[in-house]
Amino acid sequence: MIEELADPWTARRESALRERRGGERQRAAGAGPDHRLAFTDRILVTVVYLRLQLPHAALAELYGVTRPTVTRAIREILPLLAGRRFTAPGPYRVVRGCGR
Template sequence: MTSFSARAALYHPAFCGIARAHLGDLIEELTGPWSAQCESALRERRGGDRQRTAGAGPDHQLVFVDRLLVTLAYLRLHLPHAALAALYGVSRPTVTRAIHEIQPLLARRGFAVPQRPGVRLRTLADVFAYAEAEGVDLHVDGTEVQVRRPKAGRAGRTAFVSGKEKQNTAKTTTIIDGSGRLLWSGADRPGRMHDQIAVRTEGIAEQLRLHRR
């Protein structure tokens, strides 16, 4: 498979989980918020408004659409960041940064409910209330991805060393239904954090207590 065809494959619903028509709507919806998010981050780093014309400076290694596609593929299939990077001919940290940019935008939209058009789960409370009302079994999982080792001398450097994976990782707690469909994705946390601590930190333990069946 050529590089072009490999990248084009991510448009397929088997990878991104969205029909092409819906993908077009999603791209249109998120382009503005992503641009505003990038500009806000740039303004914070430089300490003021831009001095050059918009669009000046180096181009992104991954354009917005590609960033969205790799994030959707990662959330759907949990493909390693390194594998996605190989498809695009970029470095793994580039893919990791792209996913960290796009995932919060998707999370703010909420997660779609199977066979319930228009219903979206935006909070943990929404997820557990939906599961209780519909009799849906939830599965909680901590997914770890390899990350670059923090620089020597950086505070909290050892926090990313996962005892289970024996490497530097970031951990994301996710909730899926019985068919493996993603209903919620939590914050990225250092790999050394134990799964049970992550569950308590995310508030999942409290929701389990409130919705115990």
């Protein structure tokens, strides 16, 4: 699953950055700060959130990051999971455009 989601996540992220910048990048790829959560951890945080319905603050403590970092990670990964028709058990389901 991680390998299937990596390319769409990278493409979506680059597209958002290009739109925010108003054009192509001016520095080399990899310049700037690193993500606080690696891509695999972003997927894990999102799946744990969907499966266990833990609050964002609790997930932040578990992963040693801030609550906004967890919220941002979940917001980025949910549409990718929805694209694969990933659903969580019970009443919580991933739908396109879903996020906190």
